[in-house]
Amino acid sequence: MRPNDDHHDGRGRERAGAADAIAEGVRGAGPGEIPARLCDVAVELLPVTGASVSLHSDGMPVQLGASSAQAAYVTEIQATLGDGPCQSAAQSGAPVLARDLTAGQDVLRWPVFAQQATAVGVRAVYSMPLGNDTVCVGTLDLYRDTPGDLTERDLRTARVVAGMMTVALMALPRMEEAGDPGDERWLSGLATDQDQVYQATGMIMAQLGVGTDEALARLRAHAFAQARMAVDVARDVVEHRLRFDVE
Template identity: 80%
Template sequence: MRPRDDQRARGRERADAADAIAEGVRGAGPSEIPGRLCHVAVELLPVNGASVSLHSDGMPVQLGASSAQAAYVTEIQATLGDGPCQSAAERGEPVLACDLTAGRDVGRWPVFAQLATEAGIRAVYSMPLGNDTVCVGTLDLYRDAPGELTADEVRTARMVAGVMTVALMALPRGEEYGSGSGVRDEDRWLSGLATDHDEVYQATGMIMAQLGVGADEALARLRAHAFSHSSTALDVARDVVSHRIRFDQD
């Protein structure tokens, strides 16, 4: 294909992707947009699932997913505090784990790779949400077979991530919730979107009080308990909040 024809083809692909994104979010309320865009990503790309998370205080806060499998593998990363989405958030650039069954990617995240493959996922592609200076979260794409994304597919994934970023930034921020509550602006911003993960923050506070430790240590204890009991951080948090688990009695 000649360079000019190649440029035209890419232009058509971008236009088609933009049309699919626009159609996917048409009529959606703010809280529906993350989930809708996850489904659009699955339609546009050779992946089986997608999820979107904000990263707050080192904890991925899942806002939406295209399937239960995608949601579960995202929770694995949140529980471990490790995985492609953590690396993408820290580096602010795409992280493409093309084969979780062998080679370099297994060495980078050995525990996550094992748990992800047990859940039926063989490749993960994490796209940062934000700009060149700030990463606020990730769009995580999951596939049940190893393989690379083409350059055009990476561009499409980044386009979806860009739209996701704009959509999230347009959501009501802390100042629209009023002041004087003692809750941080970023936490108020998340409150309407990730109500399940409010329990993680509440449980972290309870563990802090039970053990007399700081927030980082409390979150690490919660994650360690979840991992050692083959559970997720969110499930353990619910047990803590409901007083089924106390960390000062372990």
């Protein structure tokens, strides 16, 4: 046996173990349950206290699932701010590790997000891009209640989970077509959130005579100032409960 064979065999066993845990975690799940189930598996496999998964496209990331209310909330904070590790990972297509949101470089990089995250008990965030070498379709975001780094082994496991997550998410529409019609409600709900943000952005553009980026920035700023989520403010705009030209 060559000297590196044990090393490669060890990594192979790690991947196989993670794949087995993922397969067990999603067994019997419908399409709408899979993202949250995968988040639960990530928490079981890694030294983290929460996980969430979001799809990223133009405008706002759309959260697909989370392991806890805390993880869901911190993910929505990033969507509302338009800033944070998950946004950076989506833009760069590379893992972004915010090891300590209580002090140092991570606080300087994301000061407002760091303050909001630590206020609800999150001290570190590890964001893994979903997709391939050329396209990032979303992020797997891992949260921990203590500062610190992930080991090389943990990072390899996180990459395996992210890879499995990518495959599962890309299969969701096909699974929905072949599955229970009730799953359409879940997929339609995601589309509704995204559509309302797009529609609200267009309405703000018309009201203020500004471009897309400025309109989305105004939407996010209003949400942050009111301590609300951006998708909720978008709904108010679409349903004519809020106008930006009369604020």
